[in-house]
Amino acid sequence: ETGVTQTPRHLVMGMTNKKSLKCEQHLGHNAMYWYKQSAKKPLELMFVYNFKEQTENNSVPSRFSPECPNSSHLFLHLHTLQPEDSALYLCASSQPGATDTQYFGPGTRLTVL
């Protein structure tokens, strides 16, 4: 619907697991974002990539490792997560410029046991 897809849609993992979230955008945008949305917190911007280069890292713990191989794909590699990392992880893309209107994917609902 929005041109931004995310897989998987749901993920349950243990604290010792390693998993990856994938995001793909079909909108021809050059900026991609990872957001974390918890039940009782506003949208938290985690990482920003512009033209495949990371331009923003908002003090995210190293157990979250992003990767942007090209302008259409974005990954979030997860390892040794904590239960408090359980949240909805949203990917978004935009065309860098005056507006930066965010086009969001459906999100991955992550549960860390």
Added chain:
Amino acid sequence: GQQVMQIPQYQHVQEGEDFTTYCNSSTTLSNIQWYKQRPGGHPVFLIQLVKSGEVKKQKRLTFQFGEAKKNSSLHITATQTTDVGTYFCAGHDSGTYKYIFGTGTRLKVLA
């Protein structure tokens, strides 16, 4: 650092009542955008305002950007059950150009 607060945090209204959410930034914004997130969904872009004092309408929704470009409001006339969701404002800080989302207002409409 820059903060964008929205009030109220939650609002329950009877269907047919009006609703307003306010967005207040600690710094001047170069633009303001509004998003709606339905329960279980993801944020979807609604509209953008750029000019000081600008007012835009989308059917029953009225959006306003303050004269000082530090606040904005979204007003819904005669709410319907389809208006349920969380409304976020977002914008660029005029100085740093950092893009930041507001804290959101969750609206429930009682039939």
